[in-house]
Amino acid sequence: MSNRMLTLMMGFVAFLIIAVGVVFVIALAGGGGGDDDGGTPADSNSTPKASTSGKICDSKALIIPGDDPSSVLDPIQVGDVSTSEYVVEIFGGLVTLDPDLKVQPDIAKEWSVSNGGKTYTFKLRDNVVFHNSQRVTAEDFKYSIERAADPTNASPTVVAYLGNIVGVKDRFTNKASSVSGVKVIDETTVQIDLIEPSDFFLSELTYPVAFVVDKKTVEKSRDWTQHPNGTGPFKLAEFKPAEKIRLVKNDRYHLGAPKIDEVDFELAGGSILTRYENNEIHIGGFPVTQLDEVKAGNSPLSKDYREVPEMATYYFTMNPQKEPFDDPKVRQAFAMTIDRENINTVLFYNAFRVADGFLPPEMPGYTESIHSYPYDPQKAKQLIQDSKYAGKLPRITLSYGGGGAAPPDLLTAIQKGWQDTLGADVQLQAVDVSAFLREQRKGQFQMLSDGWSADYPDPEDFLGKLFASDSPLNYVKYKNDEVDKLLQQAKVDQDRTKRFQLYAQAEQKILDDATVIPLFWPVSHQLVKSCVKNLPAASMTIPKYRYVEIKGD
Numbered sequence: 001m002s003n004r005m006l007t008l009m010m011g012f013v014a015f016l017i018i019a020v021g022v023v024f025v026i027a028l029a030g031g032g033g034g035d036d037d038g039g040t041p042a043d044s045n046s047t048p049k050a051s052t053s054g055k056i057c058d059s060k061a062l063i064i065p066g067d068d069p070s071s072v073l074d075p076i077q078v079g080d081v082s083t084s085e086y087v088v089e090i091f092g093g094l095v096t097l098d099p100d101l102k103v104q105p106d107i108a109k110e111w112s113v114s115n116g117g118k119t120y121t122f123k124l125r126d127n128v129v130f131h132n133s134q135r136v137t138a139e140d141f142k143y144s145i146e147r148a149a150d151p152t153n154a155s156p157t158v159v160a161y162l163g164n165i166v167g168v169k170d171r172f173t174n175k176a177s178s179v180s181g182v183k184v185i186d187e188t189t190v191q192i193d194l195i196e197p198s199d200f201f202l203s204e205l206t207y208p209v210a211f212v213v214d215k216k217t218v219e220k221s222r223d224w225t226q227h228p229n230g231t232g233p234f235k236l237a238e239f240k241p242a243e244k245i246r247l248v249k250n251d252r253y254h255l256g257a258p259k260i261d262e263v264d265f266e267l268a269g270g271s272i273l274t275r276y277e278n279n280e281i282h283i284g285g286f287p288v289t290q291l292d293e294v295k296a297g298n299s300p301l302s303k304d305y306r307e308v309p310e311m312a313t314y315y316f317t318m319n320p321q322k323e324p325f326d327d328p329k330v331r332q333a334f335a336m337t338i339d340r341e342n343i344n345t346v347l348f349y350n351a352f353r354v355a356d357g358f359l360p361p362e363m364p365g366y367t368e369s370i371h372s373y374p375y376d377p378q379k380a381k382q383l384i385q386d387s388k389y390a391g392k393l394p395r396i397t398l399s400y401g402g403g404g405a406a407p408p409d410l411l412t413a414i415q416k417g418w419q420d421t422l423g424a425d426v427q428l429q430a431v432d433v434s435a436f437l438r439e440q441r442k443g444q445f446q447m448l449s450d451g452w453s454a455d456y457p458d459p460e461d462f463l464g465k466l467f468a469s470d471s472p473l474n475y476v477k478y479k480n481d482e483v484d485k486l487l488q489q490a491k492v493d494q495d496r497t498k499r500f501q502l503y504a505q506a507e508q509k510i511l512d513d514a515t516v517i518p519l520f521w522p523v524s525h526q527l528v529k530s531c532v533k534n535l536p537a538a539s540m541t542i543p544k545y546r547y548v549e550i551k552g553d
Helices: 053-059 081-090 138-149 158-162 168-172 215-220 272-277 288-295 328-335 340-346 377-386 410-421 431-444 464-466 481-492 496-513
Strands: 016-017 020-023 060-066 095-097 102-106 108-114 117-125 182-185 187-191 234-240 244-249 262-266 305-309 312-318 395-400 426-431 447-453 516-521 523-528
Touching: 060 312, 081 234, 081 244, 081 262, 081 328, 081 426, 108 182, 117 138, 138 158, 138 168, 138 182, 138 187, 138 312, 158 168, 288 305, 312 328, 328 377, 328 410, 340 410, 340 516, 377 410, 395 410, 395 431, 410 426, 426 431, 464 481, 481 496, 496 516
Parallel strands: 060 262, 395 426, 395 447
Antiparallel strands: 016 020, 095 102, 108 117, 117 187, 182 187, 234 244, 244 262, 305 523, 312 447, 312 516
């Protein structure tokens, strides 16, 4: 999230699960992960059973696989997909993204822009209440942004997403006692002043760090996130770590009460396909070995299948501040030793799309001509010989999110390629998901198995957030003066076509510098019961369950 780090593929379970040698395609309702580790995977050679809905479609409770949150359910702490999946349903902000990923009014019913694009004035709806029925006012938004910027709360995302608001950076660095750019005009009007005009500011406000929280709830108890008091379409009713998260509908939701009574996220693992076939869950997945059959319509599961390309990228990050990746020739060599096409075909049965660039195809501004380094092992060998580490490559640690189980097949295959082609000794280090995110923020790693999922549909969310030298999410301190200049021009220009052209130039230079190796653009291959209606096929995490209906066949 967001920085929404996709702890998704390279080290632990999510879209694809590798268990007992079987790769599973997991149906995720919006980018999070379902965990089959420890369960018994379906026999990849067995014939799938035809899916019948049974009593599961007689209920108004949507039951789906889910992930344990990687952080507390506090909007200012969200930095990953699995946590944001819940936070966007429980909380809300001034604006939101609809299923078509367009910015729409949420708690604000309207707004105006003045002062050359640097002042936004929001008028709040008068019927918005927190889950405890307390009315939401402009003071609540002032408090929420002040709280996010308060350095004692150590929000990992506030500067990245709200840093263009006058005073946020000064408050976060303790140079000011308040955020001067957020002003309460009256009970239903809040004004936000920006440092510079921004074509994507409203989109940034859809990120959780900008959501409103209730001051009384937050300050009453240190464990308030176990009983959050939001404004979203659903309330947290039950949270049993590693077992279940249950959200129940908010009947007083200002944009219309959800059509289902609750959403039950099952966190306990087990075979997702078996549970789907047994009518224990509404959304499921299947062994990737059956993907061609399912897509071709030759499986009993085919009628329930849908494909949702994700606005996300899987990649490796090489830290240019650490040996041997301080030498660009070494980084280029590592990039040119990965045969992504062959890996996708042989290991993943073409479940992914090979990423030749960093921006996914669903992203506005995507440019097909952008390219990363091609697979060329002979040239890679020569680059190592030409580098300052010729004959003396140090041991390299590749960190990935996960538990203590054996590393996934993808990483071991790439590890072997680096050893055979470059003579590189790469050690694979599994790190607990929460610790992984902390290590990432510190920027102390040599190499990371990484991922990024869109927070909003604008190239800035990928390129500016991760590669601008002044971005707090640029964990490896990547710096290229030409890239910075292009990103700054694109950031402030109000001509969207020109902005996208500038981002394309920056993206190519970033790929040429090879601090990242794009690998795959993910695809969610889902099984959805026929009684589940109107489930948005969004390519990123948005509040979506209020649209869903369950209608018996």
